[in-house]
Every structure is written in C-alpha cells, then in structure tokens.
Amino acid sequence: MAMLQQEHVGRKPLKSTARISRFSKILRNWQLYVMISPVLAYYILFHYVPMYGIQIAFKDFRINKGIWDSPWVGLKHFDRFFHSFFFERLIFNTIELGLYLIVIGFPIPILLALLLNEAKAERFKKFVQTITYAPHFLSTVVVVGMMMIFLNPRYGLVNQFIGALGGDTVNFMANPSWFKTLYVLSDVWQTMGWSSIIYLAALGGIDTQLHEAARVDGASRIRRIWHINLPGIRPTIVILLILNLGSVMAIGFEKVLLMQNNLNLASSDIIDTYVYRSGILDANYSFSAAIGLFSAVINFLLLVLVNAVARRAGGTSLW
Amino acid sequence: MFNIVVYSLLSLVALCVLYPLVYVVSASFSDPQYIMGGEIWLWPKGMTVDSYASIFKNDAIVRGFLNTLLYTAAGTGLNLVMTILAAYPLSRSDFAGRNLFMGVMVFTMFFGGGLIPTYLLIKNLHLLNTFWVMILPGAVSVWNIIIMRTYFQQSIPAEMQEAAVIDGCSNFQTLIRIVLPLSMPIIAVTVLYYAVGHWNAFFNALLYLSDRKQFPLQLILREILIQGQTDEMVRASTESAIKQQRAVEGIKYAVLVVANIPMFLLYPFLQRYCVKVIMVGAIKG
Amino acid sequence: MIIGKRQAKGALALALTAAMLAACSNNGNGGGSAEAGGSKGEDAGIEASGFPIVKDKIEVSGFAGKFFANVDWSHLKLWQEYEKKTNIHMNWETVQKDGLKEKRNLLLAGGNYPEVFYASSFSRSEVVKYGEQGVFLPLNDLIDKYAPNFKAIMDKYPSIKQGITMPDGNIYSLPVIYDPDFRSVFFNTPWVRTEWLQKLGIQEPQDLDQFKAMLKAFKTGDPNGNGKPDEIAWGGTGTAGLMGYLKGSFGLNNRGAANPYVDEDPANKGKIRFVAAAPEYKKLLEYVHGLYADGLIEKDIASVKAEEIDAKGTAGLLGVVDNVDPVAIYNDNGYVGLPVLKGPDGERMYTYLGAPLGGIAQFVLTDKAKNPEAMIRWMDYFYGDEGIKNFFMGWKDDTYKENADGSVEYVDDMAKNKDGLSLDQAVSRYLIWPGGLYPGYVKEKYFKGAEALPTSVANSKKADPYVLKPDAVWPGFSFTAEEQEVLSTVGTDIQTYVDEMRDKFIVGDAKLGDWDSYVSTLDGMGLKQYIEIYQAALDRNNKN
Secondary structure (H helix, E strand, C coil), X not given: CHHHHHHXXXXXXXXXXXXXXXXXXXXXXXXXXXXXXXXXXXXXHXXXXXXXXXXXXXXXXXXXXXXXXXXECCCHHHHHHHCCCCHHHHHXXXXXHHHHHHHHHCHHHHHHHHHHHHCCCHHHHHHHHHHHHHHHHCCHHHHHXXXXXXXXXXXXXXXXXXXXXXXXXXXXXXXXXXXXXXXXXXXXXXXXXXXXXXXXXXXXXXXXXXXXXXXXXXXXXXXXXXXXXHHHXXXXXXXXXXXXXXXXXXXXXXXXXXXXXXXCHHHHCCHHHHHHHHHHCCCCHHHHHHHHHHHHHHHHHHHHHHHHHHHHXXXXXXX | CHXXXXXXXXXXXXXXXXXXXXXXXXXXXXXXXXXXXXXXXXCCCCCCCHHHHHHHHCCCHHHHHHHHHHHHHHHHHHHHHHHHHHHHHHHCCCCCCHHHHHHHHHHHHHCCCCHHHHHHHHHHCCCCCCHHHHCCCCCCXXXXXXXXXXXXXXXXXXXXXXXXXXXXXXXXXXXXXHHHHHHHHHHHXXXXXXXXXXXXXXXXXXXXXXXXXXXXXXXXXXXXXXXXXXXXXXXXXXXXXXXXXXXXXXXXXXXXXXXXXXXXXXHHHHHHHHHHHHHHHHHHC | CHHHHHHHHHHHHHHHHHHHHHHHHHHHCCCCCCCCCCCCCCCCCECCCCCCCECCCEEEEEEEEECCCCCCHHHCHHHHHHHHHHCEEEEEEEEECCXXXXXXXXXXXXXXXXXXXXXXXXXXXXXXXXXXCCCECCCHHHHHHHCHHHHHHHHHCHHHHHHHECCCCCECCECEEECCCCXXXXXXXXXXXXXHHHHHCCCCCCEHHHHHHHHHHHHHCCCCCCCCCCCEEEECCCCHHHHHXXXXXXXXXXXXXXXXXXXXXXXXCCCEEEHHHCHHHHHHHHHHHHHHHCCCCCCCCCCCCHHHHHHHHHCCCEEXXXXXXXXXXXXXXXXXXXXXXXXXXCCXXXXXXXXXXXXXXXXXXXXXXXXXXXXXXXXXXXXXXXHHHHHHHCCECCCEEECCCCCEEECHHHHCCCCCCCHHHHHCCCCCCCCCCCCEEXXXXXXXXXXXXXXXXXXXXXXXXXXXXXXXXXXCCCCCHHHHXXXXXXXXXXXXXXXXXXXXXXXXXXXXXXXXXXXXXHHHCCHHHHHHHHHHHHHHHHHC
C-alpha cells in the first residue's frame, strides 16, 4: 500500500545494499501489496474501527451517554469476576474442558484423514467421507437431545447395554465426573469428519513420486505413512494446533448450557455460562465485555506462546 | 493385512456416525410423542409428515431459500477472492511486512469492539436492512486465509514460481496461471467452508435485517422453533400454544433435514470437480 | 492493478469517515434528557376523555415483540380498528420473540429507538437503568391525569403500584396484570390421577404422611393394571415444582413466590428471612430426600428433560402431573387438583404463587415520545372493561358472541376453524394476545386460554381456602443500580449455590448432616449483605 512504501523510503537513507534490495524487493512486489490491500481495508474498517468498543470493559456503559462518555470504572468488573465465589471452579472447568478437547479431539481427525487416504476403493472412501462429515450439520440442540435419549437411565441404549452385561444403570447426565467426557466425545463425534477435510486436502498435495520411491525401496505402508504423509502435512498440523490452542477458553457455550443441570454444575459450570446466568438479572454489557476480554487475552497470550515455541521447534508458525 | 485394518476401522467409524444420522431422518418422519418417549430406535414410528408440513406451511420458506442461495453464492464468491488475495502474498517469503500483516489479522480473531460499535458502524454505513449486510461484514476469515496460505507454502514448489518469474510473469500472472490451477483441493475446501458458513448464518440477519422478505432460510426456520419455546415472562397461554411445544420436538429434526441437504450434497459435487482438475494438474507437474 | 490501488485508497477514506461518524453519533446520544416529553397537557389537540383521542391525526413510532412471526401488524384488524377510533396511527416495527432482546437493546444502544416500546419485556433492572438515565419517561403524573382505568386498578390493588414503582419513586412502565380474582392463572396445585386413587382404594392425601403413602401406592400398586412397574408417581421436571407445592406446609415462602428466595420471618414481622437457610427448609429437604431415597421420586428428576415427562403424560403414565392443566397439554381430564397438605407443625398453606403482576415493563414511553399524554390514553383503554373485551375477544358478532348471561365466546370461525387453524392461529389473524406477550389486564371473563379451563378453575377453587390472599403476596422487588450490582454477583452466586445444593440434598449427593457447613458457606458468600438489600427493598415497598 502507498502508506507502507512511503514509510520505508522516508525513514532511512538508502545507504547499504541490504536496504536497497529490501526497498527494491517491495517495489518489485508492488502487485502483492495491491492484492492484499482490499483485505487489509476490510479488517481496518470492520474490525479495527469498532475496536474502541473494548473500553466498555473498563466503563459503566450508559445507553444515553454512548461508549465514549460513559464513566470509567477501571478494573471494577474484573474485580467483581475474580471475587465470585465460584471463580476458581469456573476457570478450572473452562481450561480443563478446553485442554481435554484438544488432547482427545485434535489427533482424531488426523488419524481419520490418514486412514481415508489409504483406502483405495473410491466409492467406499467417498461414502465414509460423506457420512462422517454429516454430523457437523446437526444443530447443538439436536445433538444434546439425542445424547440424552441414548444415555437415559431408564431406557437409553447405553444403560440397557450395561444392564445386559450385568451392571447398574448410570445416570450419566447427573454425574459431574462424566460431564467433560461426554462433552468431548460428542464433540469428537460431531466434528471429526469435518475437521479431517483439511488434512485430506493437504494429503492430496503430497508428491506421489515420494511414495513411488519409497515403495521401490521396500517400505511398508505404515512406514510410508509415518515418514511421508505425516511430515508432508506437518505444517498444516502445526498451524491448526496453534489455532486450536489459541481458542482453548472459547468453548461452545450453547452446548454446555444444554447439558448443564444442578447436579453436574461442579464440573459443567464454565465462564460463559456463569456470565449468562448473572446477566439474566441485569443486561450488563460492561460486565460481559470485561469477562470476554479476559478470556480473549488469555487465548491470545497462549497463541503467541505456542507460536513462539513452534517457530523455535522447527520452521512452521503463524508468523 | 494392512488393508483389512484400514477398511474395518473406517467401517466402524462410518457405522458409529451413520446410526445417529439415520435416527435424525427417522425422527423427522415420526410422531413427536415417540421421539420424546425415546421409543425411536431405527425406523420411524407413527409415520407422519406433519413436521415437514409445518415447515412448508410457512409462507416465507421459498423466499428464505432463494435469499440464502443468493447470499451464499455472492458471499462465497467474495470470500474466495478475498482469501486468495491475502493468502498468496502472505505465502511468499519475499513479501516484506508479511508478519506484520499476519499479526494485524490474527489480532482480530481475539479482540473486537463488540456488538454495539459494530452495529453503529453498520448503521452509519447505511448497510442496515440491505443485501450487503449479509456479505460485507463477513467478507473474509483469518482462519481460512491461514489455511490457504499454509497450503500454498506447502504444496506449491517455490522453484515453479521462480521459473515463472524468469519466464516473465508478473506476480498476478504467477498467481493466476501457476498457483491457482495447482490449488484446486484447497480452493474446494475453502469454498466448502465459506459456503456452509453462509448457508447456516442467521445471527447477522437477526440483528441487521428487519424486512422479513430479506430473511435467510435459517431465520425463517427458527421462527417455528422459537414459537414452541416458553417465555419466562409469560404466564397465560392457550392450549394450542402448549401443544405447539410438543410439535416442536418433531419439527426440530425436520428442520435439520430441510436446512442441510443442499450443503450436505455440495462437497461430493466439489470433490468430483476437483479430482478432475487435480489429475490435469498432476500431469502438468 | 490500478483498480486495486484506487480501491485501497477509497477504502481508507471510507474507513476514516466511518470512524468519525461513529464517534459523532455516540456523542449525539447524549441528548437523552426529557426534551420531547413536553407534558404541557392539552396541546396536540388531545381530548381529555372519550374518542378520538386527538383531534388531528398523529403518527407514533413503536417497537413491539410478537409471537407469530408472519403476522403483519400494519394490516392487523385490532390496530386498524383502533386507529379509526383514536385517530392515532402506529408505525410498528415488530420482531418475533426470537431476537427480541438483542434487537431491542441495539435500538437503544444505537440511539434510533422509537417513541413507544410495546410488549418488549424489559426486566426490572433495565427499567431502573433506563429510567434513571432518562431514556424512559416517568409516568406518575400522566397516569394520574390521563389513565383513569389504570389508576383505578392501582387504587384497588396497592401491590400493583408497589410492584411497578422503582426505587426512585417513579413509575416508568405499564405492566401486564392478572386479575387477582382469576385465581387459576396464579396457581394450580399439582394434578392427581383420580382413576388410580379409586383403583387403589385410597383417598386424596391431606397431610404429608398420606401424600407419601399415595406416591408409594402409585409406584408399587400397579394402578394401570398392566403388570409392568411403568407408572411414574410424581411427573415433574426438576425439583422446584415439588418443593414449591410443599413449601407452604412448612410455612415457607409465606409472602409468595415473586421473590422466591425470601419471605417474612414469622417471629419478626417486617423482617426478611432467607428461606433456604431456615430450619423449616431443612425439614422440608429431609422429607423430600426421604421420598427420593424410597424411590418415590424418579432417579433422574434433576436432569430429565420436559419432553420426556410429556411423553409419559401423553401415555397416561403419570400419577401426579406437576404442570399446567392436563386437559390442555394431554387432552386428559382424568386429573383433579391435589389438596393443600398439612405439614408437621400443623401449617396448611399453599404459598407458591406470584403477584398479580406479570412482566412489569410491557409498555414504556421513551424520551422521544412527542405525544405522551395521547399515548397514555391510548394504552389506558386496554385496562378498562371495554378495552379488555376488545383486546381479547375482538368485535361483537364478528369474532365473538355474547350470551344472555353476559358470558362471551368466540364464534366458530375462531374456535372451530374450518380450515383447521388452531385457536391461536385463528385468533392471531385479528388479535395479538396469543403467546402472552402484551401489556394489559387478564380477566377470567375474557380470557379463553388454558388457565380458564373449567378444570383449572375448579383446581384453584378447591385449594383457595389455604392459599395466600392477594394482598399477602409481595410483588417482585425493584432495586437501585448499586443494589443490583451486588445482586448480580453475590446474589447470583448465592442463588446458584442454593439451587445446586437443593438438588444435591434431595438426591443424597450432599448429606443433610452437613447442614451447618452449608449455612456457614452461605454466610461466607455474603448472605448478610443479600438480606440487607432485600430488607431495604421491602421497606421501600411498604412505604409506597
């Protein structure tokens, strides 16, 4: 963009060859800057312009004063949140659930993609693919509804199965220790197919010649997967891992709310459901903005951290 | 041997996933009473098309469907162009400032002004209640840019691009003649992700559209579901309102089927198209 | 390529402009103080009484929430006829319940809100907030001068005035009121299946022991005679219904359920008592836990979803229906209301009912209202007998017929529509009351919903001798902004803890032997502060 070019020209005198080549690099690639400019303009307009709204987290928002003129209250909202009786429980549940999701939920789409990639029967492969990504389209309400029917202590399939094996019925939904597991498993079930799509696309970009060469050398399929496929999609894996870790605190609020009840609250109460509950009495923009900001900061720091580690560890990183 | 393992694992996965899907379709054709009583296992019980009838009785459905088609087509088109325009430069290691640009965009994934300033902005740009409000605010997503960028870096050999430059191609030409044809898989995926996003979108419409004639399909479908939900503030109700809540149980499933079939079929279609193009690309390579 | 550059520059320019505009409009919001509220009385040609309301036609902008999405308020008979009568044209912007809150809040935040908010369900704290900020107009004087119908209601039932008066002494909104004489809309005791009682040869229970015995008989006696233990003795979703039914038998919630966590200390009149920490509450929990331990309440009562219980109800498997009239939901008239039970200390009360007030803020005037007097008159009509009849029943000989004894019923086109429309749908072609979202006055005479069913009416009549009288029920309290802040944190936490522990005690996950630690946890959470706030609210309430 014009702005950027001027910045480089005006600031430093073109003395060293390094600077000359940098500047000429920019000039030579001016088309790239033009390409990216509408996108940057979009971000500035729709994302940065409204960002003044972040200050709402530090103010007591008054409708008739607007955001700019509402009074400052500093960290009052954060204070209020940190002193909530359930604060530790909320943080702990949110983080534990987020990490659990990643530890279990992250590798599975990769495995699925690798498996699918190995299936040579085209029809079968397409069939399985289509089936597995279908759950992604189900609404949360329906997924939770189905889950509760299958887990029903009276007549649910699962408990009937347990009974047939001679065990006692388990009321899964009322048990705090089951909550996170149920959440994660149902999430994996719903998203593994959809998430595997991107890995499949990446696998499609691996040079088949590599596989040819390896086969000629006598490598077994497993070894080929381990040494060619996985490294081949490593950048994709790393990037997605970084992005996922950067959203650890942003858990699907609606699903938790639907699965929550008084008996499993100890395990199912997360930050967002708390904010929702406390907001029912009092449409308090500032409070929810403050907590949202808190989660966002943690997520962002996490992302930066993981990105730095990834960069040091070997090449691929977000920036 | 290996093949056996692969195929049986995949079959197992497919079965685990298939069963609940069959359930959804069966439930959509069943009497809500059996659904709620947990009596549906595989086949519909109390076979009825009432749930579907309730949906199609809604006068606005066809309109909503057409609107959504429009928003999805236009929106995805814009998305694709914008994503490519950002992902390609970012994938070039000789693009000065790329880390800065990346950082600027990633930052917006976490921090934003919130509902009120965004609403004010939309209002001041006179986008309220227009077609554009369904397209512009979601013009591109950082996530997809990153994924496409990664693909470019990973799968498009740098030598090829350099060869093109030597041959006299400008950056634009390199992008269009060399990079894009080799990127069909990622383009297909990107189109899919964005299209599905548009198809399911309703929140922006909820906030920014007030003319029902412009509502997307999802919003129209929600109308019927919302009517079946009790309001904490309301006490006095009619019999039919109460019965409505029960009907909603069946309608939920029918809504799912109606709302998602088009998207569900999109990927196989894209796949078929892309495989052909990949074959061409591989030969060229 | 050149196009790209131009686009970039253009986009920048647009962005900067937008930023300035956004900043400007926010500052412009500040003009919230009552400049338009010119309550000079007789201008705009307003008539002090009678119709039309104004001599020259005026247009008023309004925002409203509605139940049926496809009803077009600008072509609805109710409004069209009323416009002819009043000479006031309403420009409605309507939205279905879905998104009502967000849309409504954004309109306010964005500064382009209308003159009237109708059926928009503001919460108490929102009314306090917007009233204090001057966005909502105080209505006290306007009601006094221009709303004779509503004023009469307030005079007759002081709790209504108390309930809608905010801590600063102003009334900012008009509510939906349920006629205190329309008992069945306030309460119904849970419903018991008479056929099963007869089959098992037991009488309706009169006290707690008999109640327990009845549940046991339902569970073990196979009253439906099919040889399977598929009967559900207590068909409730969650424990709140059971608790609510039994609270009165322990003397709890002696001032009603509009403020469900507090009541009046019987030993200390005028002082607030926190229900969930009282020794009587412990006794109640012990009793209910006993029911659970004996398998008389379903194991999954705390987690079961309503749809499931509903299914059982339709199949006739519920001994007790903890819900509205089974005739309405299941078309099943095999149920009557359970008697109010006598408790261990001889208490025999039913206390779980609300105040005559429903949503308190279904009609507000904003500071943009150009003709507040006219609009108050416009609304007041619907609080008088004729207006109520019009609102609920429509037009004589058109949508309803009047019988010799004065009672009214819908014509067949409404009640038994030949195209198969349900009552709601048929009515919604002309009126807006289905769904319950409106300001107004619900009278038994004119309301044809579920609560007016003869079975419902019979239920409440039977329980009536033991039910709290209307003036004994506290209206929901309103709190100042500072009090509200404490309640949103300390209060939410306390209430969460109470609800969580209630279920845990009942199910046995928590031991009642640990009662003392439960109470001291509550104290540690700020219970004292919570009680003080409620006490302040009560004192204000009693002054009004």
